[in-house]
Amino acid sequence: MNITAAYTDLYQLTMAQVYFGTKPDGRAVFDYYFRHNPFNSGYSIFAGLEDVLDILETLKFSSSDVTYLEQHGFEKDFLHYLRDFRFRGNIFSSKEGDVVFPNRPILQVEANIMEAQIIETLLLNILNFQTLIATKASRIRRSAQDGMLLDMGLRRAHATGGYYASRAAAIGGFDSTSNVKAAEDYNIPSSGTMAHSFIQSYDDELEAFRDFSKMRPKKCVFLIDTYNTLKSGLPNAITVAKEMERNGQQLLGVRLDSGDLAYLAKKTRKMLDDANLSYVKIVASNQLDEFVIKSLKEQGAPIDIFGVGTNLVTGKPDAALDGVYKLSEYNGDPRIKLSENILKVSLPSKKQVYRMLDKNGMFYGADAIALFSDDKLEQMEHPFDATKSLNLDRFDHEPLLEKVMEHGKKVNKPRSVTEIADYSKSRLEKLPEEYKRFQNPHIYKIGLSHQLKQERDKLVLKHTF
Amino acid sequence: MNITAAYTDLYQLTMAQVYFGTKPDGRAVFDYYFRHNPFNSGYSIFAGLEDVLDILETLKFSSSDVTYLEQHGFEKDFLHYLRDFRFRGNIFSSKEGDVVFPNRPILQVEANIMEAQIIETLLLNILNFQTLIATKASRIRRSAQDGMLLDMGLRRAHATGGYYASRAAAIGGFDSTSNVKAAEDYNIPSSGTMAHSFIQSYDDELEAFRDFSKMRPKKCVFLIDTYNTLKSGLPNAITVAKEMERNGQQLLGVRLDSGDLAYLAKKTRKMLDDANLSYVKIVASNQLDEFVIKSLKEQGAPIDIFGVGTNLVTGKPDAALDGVYKLSEYNGDPRIKLSENILKVSLPSKKQVYRMLDKNGMFYGADAIALFSDDKLEQMEHPFDATKSLNLDRFDHEPLLEKVMEHGKKVNKPRSVTEIADYSKSRLEKLPEEYKRFQNPHIYKIGLSHQLKQERDKLVLKHTF
Structure with a gap:
């Protein structure tokens, strides 16, 4: 149209x-x-x-x-x-x-x-x-303080309205968008991680992370909750991060997309730090809005990057x-x-x-x-x-x-x-x-x-x- | 885009x-x-x-x-x-x-x-x-029973998402849309009435109704709440409806867009009927959704056509x-x-x-x-x-x-x-x-x-x- x-x-x-x-x-x-x-x-x-x-x-x-x-x-x-x-x-x-x-x-x-x-x-x-x-984005910006903010709402946006939502989110203070078309036309930084399906398409989570890191060593973020965040996703991510170090590369981050984000972020930070991976950032997503992010901050959750989708682009409630x-x-x-x-x-x-x-x-x-x-x-x-x-x-x-x-x-x-x-x-x-x-x-x-x-x-x- | x-x-x-x-x-x-x-x-x-x-x-x-x-x-x-x-x-x-x-x-x-x-x-x-x-529209369809339903939400829709909203509303049971582009492309019946600005652009409400009826005798609906629904808008609408009858024309309806819709619809119906204008329909709008329409029906409000905007096209809440x-x-x-x-x-x-x-x-x-x-x-x-x-x-x-x-x-x-x-x-x-x-x-x-x-x-x- x-x-x-x-x-x-x-x-x-x-x-x-x-x-x-x-x-x-x-x-x-x-x-x-x-x-x-x-x-x-x-x-x-x-x-x-x-x-x-x-x-x-x-x-x-x-x-x-x-x-x-x-x-x-x-x-x-x-x-x-x-x-x-x-x-x-x-x-x-x-x-x-x-x-x-x-x-x-x-x-x-x-x-x-x-x-x-x-x-x-x-x-x-x-x-x-x-x-x-833009007003919603500005409120989320305030709650996230100096955290990075990624708009990832296109799939739940009101059809092509999502294109304009990504623009308005950038005006309100978001750092980047997953929406390629909006990023291209409005010159907004674009970013993204990986989906569960990527990991599911492999027999083994470790192998999925390895392939991804080889093909995309820069800006590499692993989604770690497909099977079990602390018992599978994170240990596998740490293994591959260490392999990347041996190639002179650095894993950018790991992403939490379910469960108790405050608890998991703290555990994840500790396990990463214990593995001398303090440079690896923590990305969190899953029904975030200004109030959830404010609460995560108040709980001291060590989250560096917040991915916000539905509540941003639909202006809920x-x-x-x-x-x-x-x-x-x-x-x-x-x-x-x-x-x-x-x-x-x-x-x-x-x-x-x-x-x-x-x-x-x-x-x-x-x-x-x-x-x-x-x-x-x-x-x-x-x-x-x-x-x-x-x-x-x-x-x-x-x-x-x-x-x-x-x-x-x-x-x-x-x-x-x-x-x-x-x-x-x-x-x-x-x-x-x-x-x-x-x-x-x-x-x-x-x-x-x-x-x-x-x-x-x-x-x-x-x-x- | x-x-x-x-x-x-x-x-x-x-x-x-x-x-x-x-x-x-x-x-x-x-x-x-x-x-x-x-x-x-x-x-x-x-x-x-x-x-x-x-x-x-x-x-x-x-x-x-x-x-x-x-x-x-x-x-x-x-x-x-x-x-x-x-x-x-x-x-x-x-x-x-x-x-x-x-x-x-x-x-x-x-x-x-x-x-x-x-x-x-x-x-x-x-x-x-x-x-x-479509689901929201289906619920509104249910609440309106056999009332006519008009989608008029484009101005509050999520930018061009409104185009797809009008299509989905028709699938869910709406009879027509105000959205010309969607009506044209998807072959949905289009309809509309008049805005307050039309009446305001005249020195006199009566004159505004007269001009409109002359230029648009078919499907003519007067918006009657610009100054005062029962003391000005409705009496003026009745005057022009009678003038239209003398030209062999029939006023399609009057529209209520503010105030207590149940009360005003009953008063309006009575005044229209007393003027032998029982064929003139009552259109109502103003923040309607399935619950408001259900309540209007339960109160016996004699509304024939419901115009639904924001709550439909944004899928609120x-x-x-x-x-x-x-x-x-x-x-x-x-x-x-x-x-x-x-x-x-x-x-x-x-x-x-x-x-x-x-x-x-x-x-x-x-x-x-x-x-x-x-x-x-x-x-x-x-x-x-x-x-x-x-x-x-x-x-x-x-x-x-x-x-x-x-x-x-x-x-x-x-x-x-x-x-x-x-x-x-x-x-x-x-x-x-x-x-x-x-x-x-x-x-x-x-x-x-x-x-x-x-x-x-x-x-x-x-x-x-």
């Missing part, structure tokens, strides 16, 4: 056809944001932007897409429009890899309303997923980021979506978001949302509680949204996954610890400029019954 | 290179099976097979794949092999759409060991995910099927993978699976796994409990695995998603109710033929320390 402009929800095309017939020149501003950090995290890592921009630059309907839509009742003139469809709008966005928070615009699309609507599904699909996985795309301006007029739940009321107009910095350049714990047209920012007000506000005079602040696409063309030069990962790491270092802890993290504050709040409240009143 | 043979884990290629250098003609049999039904379900729906077979028929490494692997240390002769790589093996499989259970082979690959290994990741990736989603791929035979010899956990010990040799039928042709509640070479099946034995067995004389039984690929070519003509969905429905009808309930479903029994059990036990002893 190639992504074409038909990678969208049918209603986008239905609505676009109505716009085409009634107001084909409408200009819209849409906000992309999410309502909750996944995993009860105190922050999220924004990911997926470069992919979205790359896709948008060349997005079009294929001729078979148009034929399909013709057979499904769309009208001649509109099909003609679709044949020539290109995204020609502007996009303002947070930097990919930045630390982001709920209920503030992460990205804004400013475009013809048909174009803005047709790309909605694609944009949400890529950004929601990669932000989910949340499995989705609740990102939405809301109309905030139409032909220059502010627009709002009401809700019984005041938290779900959208914010009108084109906006900018400012991050407050403390004296040391650390994030202060507050982002202020202002109208794009606001000329200065003196204080931010609580979105709902009229008694709460914060004077902003004493803070340095930085604008978070920058123009990344103009008239359908990317503004900046491409950023590699490595650059984005490095940027993400540097941003996370500016986030105080209390927002990063797993249990009841601090809540990062979001405030509105006085003008934005007034505009929102005016629109709420206008539409209230 | 196009799927090429590099859509695999690095270790498959590392192992294949070792095989290439040491035993390039090895023949392997691998079993695909999973260990637990997802969602505490009493059954699963097998899906993804046609996609896998289609991909395998043409799978190869691209020249950029080979260049990448060359740069990453793979050897000349092996790269030459990869350049000519094709999957030329045989596959025996359950029929796609069948009702399947844990811990028995769903599919077997019989091939050169390098080929069998290289395709493992792809095969698991597609089958695990589609089986997960499980997010993954734990399918594995284990070597069961190598060059004609049976192979086994041990585990401390007896449930995780694999079954050796090429096998067939038989389903027991009762006098009425219903599934009896037992599948028996036998050696492919077993000539008759008299009784099945409990996998671990030596005191339990079942005499099979009184049952009709059907073999479940059929050859679907021979020397890399598909054996049967392609089956459409509709055919597969119909087959799935007919199979589910043969499964007694107690296996289908959500709470503590009956456990479908799996037994082994006497010969298979003997062979497994012999191998366990051989490898026990």
